[in-house]
Amino acid sequence: MPAPTLPGGRTIVFTDLDGSLLDHHSYSHAGAAPVLARIREEGIPLIIVTSKTRAEVVEIQREFGNADPFIVENGGAAYFPRSGPYRFLAAGEExxxxRRIGFGRSYGEIRDFLAAFKSEEKKREIIKGFGDMELEDIMALTGLDAVRAGAAKRREFSEPFLIAGETDAAAACLRELAAEARRRGFEITRGGRFHHLLGAGQDKGRAVAATVKTLRGLAGGKITTVGVGDSDNDLTMLAAVDIPVLIPHPHRGFPAGTPAGAVRATRPGSEGWNEAVGKALDGLTNTGR
Ligand SMILES: [Mg+2]
Incomplete structure (x- = not known):
């Protein structure tokens, strides 16, 4: 029996969710329906790469009818299903x-570091992590319902947090946290809505590169990768793929330091995703890559 090969042959799409495939405010993917249908028809793996948790991604995959591998919590880990072409993967752990390949520090280590940093009352008032918040706080901040907000709280490799106020004291506290994090083997990245505290060297690009390497063995030839994102925490992913695709944030536009030659959407969210990913896939078809 021949070894199963990657569906769709040689193209893989890696995508951020919030502000990219999902609209920033409504979390709708309706605007991306035509190109999502095309990706399904052509059997192209669509790999979610997000700051969300495994519990959240599994739910979203169910909605999309997607059963491909996925990367959670800003590159904390890549999860591969134990089915189809992925079932013989030996990398990682059960x-x-x-099959999970981990890249990050555990949530317990991250919370311990944050608790030590926030030993002063002043800092506790400024920095609020998901672990400090009630379910209702997360629902109010994100617009997620109780089930989704609960899934967002089930973290494994990163802590999203907010800085209270636009004051100089708040900015100074964030700088101090970043410096202390670096000393302790952690770092901070910024997503569309929250800052995220995670292990040093943990980012979407590193997880995407490792995933591509793992999947190359299943593809029987060259893989061409497309990566889609809208925020600072997507830049390492965009640098790790062949064809970077940028979606503008509805308020901040494109992040600074975006790669030259990226395909740029003209609209935010799922409509922009549809437009720009469609264009990237057309380019691949036309050049025969
Ligand atoms: Mg985003």
Whole structure:
């Protein structure tokens, strides 16, 4: 029996969710329906790369009818299903019914570091992590319902947090946290809505590069990768793919330091995703890559 090969042959699309495939405010993917249908028809793997948790991604995959590998919590880990072309993967470890390759520090270590940093009352008032918040706080901040907000709280490799106020004291506190994080083997990245505290060297690009390497063995030839994002925390992913695709943030536009030659959407969210990913896939078809 021949070894199963990657569906769709040689193109893989890696995508951020919030502000990219999902609209920033409504979390709708309706605007991306035509190109999502095309990706499904052509059997192109669509790999979610997000700051969301495994619990959140599994739910979203169910909505999309997607059963491809996925990368959670800003590159904290890549999860590969134990089915189809992925079922013979030996890399990583068994976790929650998947093969998991981990890249980050554990949530417990991250929370311990944050608790030590926030030993002063003043800092506790400025920095609020998901672990400090009630479910209702997260629902109010994100617009997620109780089930989704609960899934967002089930973290494994990163802590999203907010800085209270636009004051000089708040800015100074964030700088101090960043410096202390670096000393302790952690770092901070910025997503569309929150800052994220995570292990040093943990980012979407590193997880995407490792995933491509793992999947190359299943593809029987060259893989061409497309990566889609809208925020600072997507830049390492965009640098790790062949064809970077940028979606503008509805308020901040494109992040600074975006790669030259990226395909740029003219609209934010799922409509922009549809437009720009469609264009990237057309380019691949036309050049025969
Ligand atoms: Mg985003």
């Amino acid at each position: 976790a929650a019914g998947y």
